[in-house]
Amino acid sequence: MNDLHDILKILEKDGRITSSQIADMLQKPLEDVERVIAGAEASGVIRRYKAVVDWEKAGDHRVAAFIDVKVTPTRGVGFDDVAERIYNFREVVSVYLVSGEYDLRVVVEGSTMQEVANFVSQKLATVDRVQSTASHFVLKRYKEDREIFADAPPDHRLAVTP
Amino acid sequence: MTSISKNVQSVSASGIRKFFDIVAEMKDVISLGVGEPDFVTPWRMREACIYSLEQGRTNYTSNWGLLELRQLIAQHLQNLYKVSYTPENEILVTVGVSEALDLALRAIVDPGDEVILFEPCYVSYAPCVTFAGGVPVTVETSAETGFVPSLEAVRKAITPRTKAIMLSYPSNPTGATADRKSLQDIVNLAREADIFIISDEIYDRLTYVGEHVCVSSLEGARERTILLNGFSKAYAMTGWRIGYACAPPEVAESMMKIHQYVALCAPITAQETAIEALSAGEQSVQDMRAEYNMRRRLIVKRFNDCGLSCSEPRGAFYAFPSVKKTGLSSEEFSERLLHSKHVVVVPGNAFGASGEGYVRAAYATSFEKIEEAMQRIGEFVESLPQAVGAL
Numbered sequence: 001m002n003d004l005h006d007i008l009k010i011l012e013k014d015g016r017i018t019s020s021q022i023a024d025m026l027q028k029p030l031e032d033v034e035r036v037i038a039g040a041e042a043s044g045v046i047r048r049y050k051a052v053v054d055w056e057k058a059g060d061h062r063v064a065a066f067i068d069v070k071v072t073p074t075r076g077v078g079f080d081d082v083a084e085r086i087y088n089f090r091e092v093v094s095v096y097l098v099s100g101e102y103d104l105r106v107v108v109e110g111s112t113m114q115e116v117a118n119f120v121s122q123k124l125a126t127v128d129r130v131q132s133t134a135s136h137f138v139l140k141r142y143k144e145d146r147e148i149f150a151d152a153p154p155d156h157r158l159a160v161t162p
Numbered sequence: 163m164t165s166i167s168k169n170v171q172s173v174s175a176s177g178i179r180k181f182f183d184i185v186a187e188m189k190d191v192i193s194l195g196v197g198e199p200d201f202v203t204p205w206r207m208r209e210a211c212i213y214s215l216e217q218g219r220t221n222y223t224s225n226w227g228l229l230e231l232r233q234l235i236a237q238h239l240q241n242l243y244k245v246s247y248t249p250e251n252e253i254l255v256t257v258g259v260s261e262a263l264d265l266a267l268r269a270i271v272d273p274g275d276e277v278i279l280f281e282p283c284y285v286s287y288a289p290c291v292t293f294a295g296g297v298p299v300t301v302e303t304s305a306e307t308g309f310v311p312s313l314e315a316v317r318k319a320i321t322p323r324t325k326a327i328m329l330s331y332p333s334n335p336t337g338a339t340a341d342r343k344s345l346q347d348i349v350n351l352a353r354e355a356d357i358f359i360i361s362d363e364i365y366d367r368l369t370y371v372g373e374h375v376c377v378s379s380l381e382g383a384r385e386r387t388i389l390l391n392g393f394s395k396a397y398a399m400t401g402w403r404i405g406y407a408c409a410p411p412e413v414a415e416s417m418m419k420i421h422q423y424v425a426l427c428a429p430i431t432a433q434e435t436a437i438e439a440l441s442a443g444e445q446s447v448q449d450m451r452a453e454y455n456m457r458r459r460l461i462v463k464r465f466n467d468c469g470l471s472c473s474e475p476r477g478a479f480y481a482f483p484s485v486k487k488t489g490l491s492s493e494e495f496s497e498r499l500l501h502s503k504h505v506v507v508v509p510g511n512a513f514g515a516s517g518e519g520y521v522r523a524a525y526a527t528s529f530e531k532i533e534e535a536m537q538r539i540g541e542f543v544e545s546l547p548q549a550v551g552a553l
C-alpha cells in the first residue's frame with residue numbers, strides 16, 4: 001500500500017519517469033515497482049498518462065469554460081444519471097459534483113467561444129432536469145495540475161557554498 | 163603599516179572559494195556543490211513575511227528574539243524530542259546558526275581552551291574556535307565507522323584544557339547520523355570530564371533513516387549542552403539568516419550578552435517568517451524531506467554503480483563518496499571533473515584532512531540534474547586511466 005502510494009506520487013508528478021528510476025529512488029527491486037504499476041494500471045487506479053500542456057504557448061488558442069449546472073435530483077440516482085448524460089459529450093473535459101449554489105461543475109472546451117456557447121445552450125441546458133446554467137469563460141490559465149504557467153524563476157544560489 | 167591580528171591571519175580562507183571562481187567562467191555547469199536547498203522558501207512563509215512588512219513590523223525586537231517565536235521553538239522541541247527549554251531565559255534567537263555557534267564559543271572559551279571537533283566537519287567550526295581564542299582539536303573519523311569516532315579516540319583527545327566537544331549530526335559534509343548509544347557514550351565522557359557539548363543540529367529534520375536524536379534529550383546532557391538549530395535547511399530559509407540556541411540560563415544569558423552588543427537582535431522579518439514556519443510549515447518540511455530522500459537513494463546508487471564507493475548518508479542532503487580508487491586526490495578529482503565535464507563537487511579535504519579521498523556531492527538539486535550530473539561523472543571516471551583495473 002505504501003509502495004503504491006509512493007509510486008503514484010512520483011508518477012503523478014512525472015508520468016514519463018522510468019520504472020527503473022523509480023526503483024532507484026525508492027530503493028525497491030525493479031520487479032516490485034513494475035508489478036505495482038501494472039496492478040495500478042489494470043485496476044484503474046492509474047487512469048492514463050498525460051502531459052500538462054500550455055496550449056496558449058503552443059499557439060493553439062482553444063476556449064475553455066466552467067459551466068455551473070443546477071439539477072433537480074431524482075430519488076434513487078441523485079445526480080449520477082444527469083452527470084452521465086453530460087460527461088459523455090466529447091466537448092466535456094471534466095465533470096464534478098460540487099457543494100454550493102450549483103450542483104455540477106462542468107469544464108467544456110471548444111475551438112471558439114461561439115462553439116462552446118452553442119454547446120451549452122443546445123446540449124447542456126436542454127438535458128432533462130437541468131434547471132439552469134452559469135458559464136464562466138477562462139480568460140487566462142495561471143496554474144493547472146499544480147503546474148504554474150509562468151517561467152520558473154532562475155536559480156539564484158551561488159554555485160558552490162559550504 | 164600596522165597589521166592584521168595574528169589570530170585572524172592564522173586562519174586560511176575557505177578552499178571552496180577557488181572552485182567558485184572557476185565555475186563563474188563556465189557555461190553548462192551542473193553544481194552538486196551547493197550547500198543549501200534548491201527549494202525556495204515555501205510561499206506560505208514568504209507571504210507571511212510580506213504581510214508583516216505591510217503591517218510595519220520593521221522594529222528591533224527583544225535581544226532574545228520575539229517571545230512568540232521562542233515559545234514556538236520551545237513547543238517544537240518539546241513535541242519532537244521531549245526536551246524542555248524555558249522561552250524566557252534559555253532560548254536565544256540568532257542570525258543563523260553561524261552566529262549562534264560564534265556566541266556559544268565566545269561565551270565558554272578562554273584563551274588556549276581546547277574544543278574537540280570530529281572531522282570531516284563543516285568548514286566554520288575550526289576557524290570559529292580560533293577566532294574565539296580557543297584551540298581546535300580534531301578527532302578524525304572515516305566511512306568505515308560511519309563518520310562517528312570511537313569512544314577511545316574521543317577520550318584520548320580530552321585534556322585538562324578541553325572546554326567543549328562539538329557535535330554535528332546529521333553531518334555536513336558526510337550526511338552521517340549518530341545513534342542514541344554513541345551519543346550517550348559521548349555525553350557520559352563529557353560529564354566525566356566536566357566539559358560543554360555544543361550540538362549543531364541544523365539538519366535534524368532531514369533524517370531519512372532512523373530517528374534524529376536531540377543531544378539535549380540524552381541523560382545528563384541538558385545541563386552542559388548548547389543546542390544549535392535554525393530554519394535554513396528544514397524550511398529552505400538559508401538567506402533569511404535565522405537560527406537559535408538553547409542552553410541552561412547561565413550560558414544563554416552570556417551568549418545573549420555578546421549577541422546584544424554585536425547584533426542586537428535577529429532581523430524581525432526573518433523572525434516573523436520563522437513564526438509562520440513553526441506554526442504552519444510542517445507539511446512543507448515533510449514534502450521536501452520526501453523529495454530529498456528519493457534523490458538521496460538515486461545519487462547513492464549512481465555513485466556506487468560508477469565505481470565510487472558511497473556509504474549511505476542517513477541525513478542532511480549530501481553524499482560523500484570515496485574517490486580513492488581513481489588514484490586522484492580529492493582536489494585533483496574535483497578540478498578535473500569540473501574542467502572536463504562541468505560538474506561541481508566539493509573536495510572532501512575542504513572539511514578537514516580526514517576528508518581527503520572523498521568528495522561532497524549535494525543532492526539539493528533537481529532529479530533531472532542529478533541524473534545528468536551522474537551520467538557525466540560516470541563518463542569521467544571511465545575516462546581515467548588509473549581507473550582501469552582498479553574499479
